[in-house]
Amino acid sequence: MSTSEWMDEVVRKNVLELFPDFSMIDCPIASDGPTLTGLIGFSGPHMQGALGLMGGHDSLQQTAPQHIKFVAHDWVGELANRALGRIKSAMLKHGVDIQASTPVVLQGISVSVVRSEQVRTFVLKHDNRTIHLWVDYTPEPDLKPEDLTPEDPEEILDSGDLLFF
């Protein structure tokens, strides 16, 4: 398996786990109306790029806790953060350490993402609601999985984990 193939697999698995009610489909990545987009840049010695998460108000609301007031621009940033947080932990288990910036949120614009070798797009669909997530990353040239030193998975915390010091 090539580096980009296993990195894709790590991203795909963690995105699906974050959105269990959605399924992944293959379609062009373009919004059909005004959306909110959360963007986070990331970098590290083995990989750098950006993660974007885009959805309309109703699609995003469907992924939010239902018992609290929904604030779309706040939630899209938090959701992008959670998506990247999962990916970061999963990558670290393979020895790929990345650091992320705080999310930037764009509101009320239509976005289309041009697919390329570098831009991995993941389109999640639930009924008629769609969330687009893309990861635009560049692996270190000639990086091979066997060159990496994975962290001890026992030391990496996952969603919902609690540790006392």
Next chain:
Amino acid sequence: MKVLVVDDSSMVRDEVRTALVEGGYDVLEARDGIEGLEELGKTKDISVVILDVNMPRMNGIELLNRLQADKVAVPVLMLTTEGQPNLIRQARAAGASGWMVKPFKPELLLKAVARLGKEGA
């Protein structure tokens, strides 16, 4: 018992506040480390701080370092999307009492706050 929640996401603060109020706690909120520091300076009887890591202006690790430098002794539970050992080690060295990864289960958060509240009393 007063709990200070420091997170730049209003929805996360809302979610944490809802859980804590149901557990009988008084909740104060701050949007970043600077506001958190101000709140801790203003309100002396805060029993537990729940602190995000990635925030604008002053992040959670920076706030921990300030509290340690200023000798402010209050139990701090980190609540974040991060699970990386190097960050966890930094927080521990800077005086945090625990680490929890979002999304969280309200009942687990309440147990953690109760435990830290007792330790700090």
